[in-house]
Amino acid sequence: MNAMKTSLLATALCLGLGASPVFAEDTAAPERTAAQAIDDAAITASIKTKLLADERTKGFDINVDTMKGVVTLRGGADSQAAKQAAQEVAGQAEGVVLIKNELVVAPDDSEARQDADTATASGEVREKLDEAGDGIDDAWITSKVKTQLLADAAVKGTQIDVDTKANVVTLTGTAESQAAKDAAIRIAAGTNGVQKVVADQLLVKQ
Numbered sequence: 001m002n003a004m005k006t007s008l009l010a011t012a013l014c015l016g017l018g019a020s021p022v023f024a025e026d027t028a029a030p031e032r033t034a035a036q037a038i039d040d041a042a043i044t045a046s047i048k049t050k051l052l053a054d055e056r057t058k059g060f061d062i063n064v065d066t067m068k069g070v071v072t073l074r075g076g077a078d079s080q081a082a083k084q085a086a087q088e089v090a091g092q093a094e095g096v097v098l099i100k101n102e103l104v105v106a107p108d109d110s111e112a113r114q115d116a117d118t119a120t121a122s123g124e125v126r127e128k129l130d131e132a133g134d135g136i137d138d139a140w141i142t143s144k145v146k147t148q149l150l151a152d153a154a155v156k157g158t159q160i161d162v163d164t165k166a167n168v169v170t171l172t173g174t175a176e177s178q179a180a181k182d183a184a185i186r187i188a189a190g191t192n193g194v195q196k197v198v199a200d201q202l203l204v205k206q
Contacts, residue, residue, distance in 0.1 A: 040066040046093040047071060053151040056085035062103065064090070069097035076113040077103045138164040145169060145188045154183040160202060162188070167195040171202040178204050 044066045051057045051064070060082065062075040071090050077083040083103045090099050106112035142164045149155045149162070158180050160173040169188045175181035181204055188197045 040068065043069065043071065043093055043095045047090045047096075048147060049151045050089045050092060051086060052148055053153075054085065054089050056082060057089055060086070060103075062086055066096075069095055070100065071096050071098070072100040072102060074102045075104070077105050078107070080105055138167065141167065141169065141191060141193050145191050145194075148187045148191065149184055152183060152187060155180050155187065158184070160184055164194075167193055169194050169197045171197065171199040173201075174203050174205050176205055180204075 044064045047064045047066075048062075051060075051062055057077075060075060060077055062073055062077075065072045065074070071093075073086055073090060077086060083101060083105050086103060087099050087101045090096065104112060142162050145162045145164075149158075149160055155175075158173070158175045160171055160175065163170045163172070169191070171184055171188060175184060181199065181202055184202065185197050185199050188194060188199075
């Protein structure tokens with residue numbers, strides 16, 4: 001039996017048994033079409049926004065890294081279901097070729113979870129600042145608030161600027177409605193590390 005017949009027989013056996021082809025981890029990812037060849041940074045941003053918008057994952061510290069469409073998730077999750085939810089959410093982003101889910105399932109106050117959370121970029125920042133007694137970094141808070149505002153259906157599309165000094169968040173710009181302004185203030189106030197929100201200069205569009 002020549003090599004081609006052998007290969008065809010193996011494939012037929014896999015299909016007959018309902019098996020899926022298994023590729024080694026270092027096997028090159030399938031070549032993407034032009035439509036799939038989306039910038040890795042855009043994929044990462046899209047996934048982060050989706051994770052923050054999803055009720056199952058928005059409370060977790062998940063780091064997203066994308067290289068050639070291959071997405072790696074790191075950080076912590078409360079349960080296996082939450083870990084799976086993060087993978088499902090990430091898989092909804094356009095351009096994703098493969099997801100490597102390295103989230104650690106552990107209780108929020110456990111050492112394993114703390115180690116997993118501090119493995120993320122934001123976690124590293126928080127750990128260093130906590131050790132120095134300086135609280136949470138203003139730049140991290142600003143970035144977190146902006147991301148959450150973009151992900152919120154009531155707020156996105158508004159022109160809101162975010163500035164943080166000494167853990168006090170100042171919101172300026174224009175909100176589409178009073179409801180959007182209220183939602184922006186609520187989101188900022190609920191962000192980890194925020195001590196106060198100032199929104200006197202956040203105007204409602206007339």
